[in-house]
Amino acid sequence: MIPSPDHLLVLPVAIPLLTGALLLIFARWPLVVRRAISGVAAVLLALIAIQLLMMSGDDAVRVYLLGDWAAPFGILLVLDRLSALMLVLTALLALFALAYAVQEADSDGHNFHALFQFQLLGLNGAFLTGDLFNLFVFFEILLLASYGLLLHGGGAERTRAGLHYVVLNLIGSSFFLIAAGLLYSVTGTLNMADLAVQMRALPAEDLPIAAAGGLLLLAVFGLKAALLPLHFWLPHAYGAAAAPVAALFAIMTKVGAYAIVRVFTLVFGVEAGPLAGLADPWLLPVALASIALGTIGVLASDDLRRMTAYLVIASVGTLLAGIGLMTEAGLSGALYYLVHTTLVTGGLFLLADLVANGRRVGARITPRERPAGAGVLSVLFLLGAMAMIGMPPLSGLIGKLLILLAALPEPAVQWVWTVILISSAMLLIGLSRAGITLFWRGPPSPQAAPSALRLLPAAALIGSSPLLVIFGGPLTDLAAATAGQVLNPDRYVEAVLGAATVRETVGGAP
Amino acid sequence: MEALVAFAIGLLVACGVYLMLRARTFPVIIGLVLFSYATNLFLFAAGRLKTDEPPLIYATQSYTDPLPQALVLTAIVIGFAMTAFVVVLALRARGELGSDRVDGGEREEER
Numbered sequence: 001m002i003p004s005p006d007h008l009l010v011l012p013v014a015i016p017l018l019t020g021a022l023l024l025i026f027a028r029w030p031l032v033v034r035r036a037i038s039g040v041a042a043v044l045l046a047l048i049a050i051q052l053l054m055m056s057g058d059d060a061v062r063v064y065l066l067g068d069w070a071a072p073f074g075i076l077l078v079l080d081r082l083s084a085l086m087l088v089l090t091a092l093l094a095l096f097a098l099a100y101a102v103q104e105a106d107s108d109g110h111n112f113h114a115l116f117q118f119q120l121l122g123l124n125g126a127f128l129t130g131d132l133f134n135l136f137v138f139f140e141i142l143l144l145a146s147y148g149l150l151l152h153g154g155g156a157e158r159t160r161a162g163l164h165y166v167v168l169n170l171i172g173s174s175f176f177l178i179a180a181g182l183l184y185s186v187t188g189t190l191n192m193a194d195l196a197v198q199m200r201a202l203p204a205e206d207l208p209i210a211a212a213g214g215l216l217l218l219a220v221f222g223l224k225a226a227l228l229p230l231h232f233w234l235p236h237a238y239g240a241a242a243a244p245v246a247a248l249f250a251i252m253t254k255v256g257a258y259a260i261v262r263v264f265t266l267v268f269g270v271e272a273g274p275l276a277g278l279a280d281p282w283l284l285p286v287a288l289a290s291i292a293l294g295t296i297g298v299l300a301s302d303d304l305r306r307m308t309a310y311l312v313i314a315s316v317g318t319l320l321a322g323i324g325l326m327t328e329a330g331l332s333g334a335l336y337y338l339v340h341t342t343l344v345t346g347g348l349f350l351l352a353d354l355v356a357n358g359r360r361v362g363a364r365i366t367p368r369e370r371p372a373g374a375g376v377l378s379v380l381f382l383l384g385a386m387a388m389i390g391m392p393p394l395s396g397l398i399g400k401l402l403i404l405l406a407a408l409p410e411p412a413v414q415w416v417w418t419v420i421l422i423s424s425a426m427l428l429i430g431l432s433r434a435g436i437t438l439f440w441r442g443p444p445s446p447q448a449a450p451s452a453l454r455l456l457p458a459a460a461l462i463g464s465s466p467l468l469v470i471f472g473g474p475l476t477d478l479a480a481a482t483a484g485q486v487l488n489p490d491r492y493v494e495a496v497l498g499a500a501t502v503r504e505t506v507g508g509a510p
Numbered sequence: 511m512e513a514l515v516a517f518a519i520g521l522l523v524a525c526g527v528y529l530m531l532r533a534r535t536f537p538v539i540i541g542l543v544l545f546s547y548a549t550n551l552f553l554f555a556a557g558r559l560k561t562d563e564p565p566l567i568y569a570t571q572s573y574t575d576p577l578p579q580a581l582v583l584t585a586i587v588i589g590f591a592m593t594a595f596v597v598v599l600a601l602r603a604r605g606e607l608g609s610d611r612v613d614g615g616e617r618e619e620e621r
Contacts, residue, residue: 133581140588147595156606163535163603163612166596170542171530173592174549177585181549181556184578 008055009064009077011048012087012124015041020117027110035102038113042098045120046091049084056084059485061495063130068501071130072191078130078496081482082335086127086258089339090251093346093461094120100350100457101244108153108242115152119145119248126255130496132183132190135259136176139224143169146252149245150237161236168233172223175216182213183267193496196266196489200273207274214268214278218260225256225316228289235297238309243353246305247346247461253316254342261323261331266489283324284412288419290317295423298430304352304363307434308345311388314423315341321420322403325410332483333402336476340395340468344387347461351380354458355438359445365434367441373449378439380455380462385431387465390424395468400424402476511559515551522548534610535600542596546589554582 019041023034055062056079064077098116106112122142129135151162184190186206187198202210219230226234234253238246260279268278294314301307319341322334356363358371371377383394390396400420407416468475485491522544529541557575565576604610 133584137584137588140592144591144595147599151599154606159599159603159606160613163599166592166599167530167538167542167612170592170596171545173588174542174545177549177553177581180581181553181578184581185556185558188575190577190581 006062006064008048008052009062009079009128010066012045012052012091012128013077013121015045015048016117016121016124020114020121023114023117024111027114031107034113035106038116039098039102041117042091042095042120045124046088046095049087049091052079053084053088055079056081059481059491061485061492063496063499065499065501068503070501071496071499072189072194075129075131075134076191076496076499077128078193078492079128080492081478081485082258082261083127085335085339085478085482086254087124089254089342090120090123090127093251093342094248096350096457096461097244097247097346100247100353100454101242103454105153105242105244111148112152115145115148116248118142119149121145123251123255127258130192132180132192132195132263136173136180139176139255140173142252142255143173146249149248150241152245153242155240158240161233161240165233165237168223172220176220179213179216179220182209182216186210186213191496192263192266193493196269196272196493197497199267199275200271202273202275204274211275211278214263214275215282217263218279218282221256221259221263222286223256225253225260225320226290226313227256227286227316227320228293229286231290231293231313234313235306235309238312238349239303239306243350246308246349250312250342250346250349253312254319254338257316257319257323257338260320261486265326265486266492269489270487271489277326280324280326283320283326284416287317287320287324288415290314291321291419291423293317295426295430298427301430301434302365304355304365304434304438305349307365307430308348308352311348311427312341312345314427315345315388318400318403318420318423321416322406325403325406325412325416327406327410328480328483328487329406330403330410331486332476332479333399333406335479335482336402336468337396337399339475339479340387340399340465343461343464343468344384344396347380347458347464348384348388350458350461351377351384354450354454355381358447358450360447365437367437369442369445370439372445372447373455374439374444376455377450378435380459381435381439383465384462385435387462389427389431391428393466393469395465395472398469398472398476511561515555515559519548519551519555522551533612535603535612536610538612539593539596539600543589543593546585546593550582550585550589553585554578 062079066075119142122138125138147166151158186209187195189195223230238249264279268275270276291314294310294317297310298307319334319338322330352363355371359369361368387394387396390400407413526541526545529537557578560574563572563574565574
């Protein structure tokens with residue numbers, strides 16, 4: 001018989017696909033019905049993701065052969081600890097973003113929920129796929145959905161940001177294809193596990209081509225992750241997007257980070273022969289520069305949303321600094337930090353919207369008006385800011401500390417420590433100034449205070465930070481186990497290339 | 511034939527990049543299209559250039575690699591959808607921002 005639990009692997013891709021298609025057909029149905037469909041799908045997705053995370057806890061790498069074609073010839077989904085973790089994170093963030101969206105933002109257009117589901121389809125697919133070209137396809141799906149979501153609600157500001165975002169990502173997609181072509185031309189495969197095997201035995205004359213392909217991939221993923229020279233699109237796009245969309249986009253930069261981890265540990269990992277560690281000279285300097293730039297951006301922002309967008313750049317920099325160390329300790333610290341930063345920045349985007357709705361001057365950081373309901377909002381802002389800066393006792397501290405400790409034995413330790421610590425101090429200044437200006441000065445606004453229901457998603461996302469500290473032990477264990485599995489690509493390769501098709505398992509049955 | 515294909519790809523990239531660096535949306539879109547054509551040709555060439563060979567492994571002793579052709583087909587479809595989207599977006603930007611400059615710049619034109 002077919003081992004049944006493995007079919008769970010395809011559900012994170014199938015559920016959003018079918019739900020999105022359904023919502024597209026019935027786009028004119030009453031909003032309540034569409035909200036219900038989308039909500040049920042999101043809850044279902046979260047449950048499945050949690051189940052997959054528990055399944056992945058036994059350290060096995062699970063493979064789902066689509067169409068029962070044996071690897072490396074068919075396309076396939078692969079579930080290991082890292083992809084399961086990313087799936088859970090996406091599903092949780094999506095749940096809260098949706099909980100915020102259904103209160104107002106989704107009524108601006110008919111297709112918000114369909115696009116939202118397609119966005120989830122692209123994200124989940126990118127985390128699960130084991131094929132480089134499939135990764136490209138899922139990137140395109142999530143980008144196309146994000147183009148629509150970014151423009152959701154309309155307005156000149158969004159159109160302008162959207163145009164830049166779309167053009168830049170189209171160029172990025174072309175480079176992804178060129179990179180895939182380069183790698184295919186020397187290895188004859190696009191299956192990532194098979195690429196890893198081929199890379200070990202590459203003839204010397206093909207090495208420059210493969211290296212060019214790998215570095216092009218780094219540039220493409222760097223564009224998605226908004227690393228330093230490729231970050232220009234992010235502040236505008238995230239600052240202009242509707243709040244629940246911006247909150248969901250908090251995971252989008254992490255897709256780039258995920259792809260960097262996946263490709264540069266598996267294909268160009270420790271055992272890749274002459275090309276091992278291809279990205280190492282680039283990753284750390286670029287990451288540290290991104291932290292510096294994000295911090296300067298936070299100090300210079302005059303708008304709370306724009307400031308949160310720069311916080312995303314700084315946090316992606318910190319994340320990739322941990323990854324760039326390419327050690328188990330660095331990677332596991334980075335994974336803890338990834339969970340923390342995704343949830344908290346998502347919450348801060350929602351909070352920025354609540355502040356903007358409670359003031360007649362929007363999210364601009366001016367002392368002209370205090371937002372309605374400033375009491376609750378300021379407490380949430382304080383928590384979020386402390387978490388992002390990395391002040392005790394919240395989760396940012398643990399994440400940054402893990403990365404700093406991991407850097408200790410490395411030659412680049414002084415750079416990592418200097419940049420991260422100075423950046424934290426600068427963030428403290430920038431965020432305190434914003435908080436004081438927004439919440440303590442100016443007359444109270446006559447706008448209505450946000451209802452408890454609207455506060456809930458933002459409070460839950462920001463409130464995840466203390467929870468991440470309380471459950472810090474199990475979570476760091478999970479991160480360490482994940483990092484250990486990712487840095488031993490042999491298991492992944494064996495699982496993928498040794499995966500038996502159903503036909504073989506059943507024994508020639510039709 | 512290799513030289514010819516390489517020259518064609520290079521020419522397309524050069525024109526595409528030049529147009530992408532222009533300040534107005536229409537040339538930028540044309541540049542994107544040219545660049546994606548070049549990418550598709552390049553991807554096609556990644557399977558080695560052969561003429562008069564079937565893309566089937568068992569057909570003859572010699573065959574041409576079918577996978578890049580499938581990849582190019584996918585890339586063309588996706589590129590087509592993206593181009594349609596960006597054209598609509600550019601039209602909308604022209605309407606909403608009152609200018610077809612990519613930075614959505616001022617309505618007044620410098621002479």
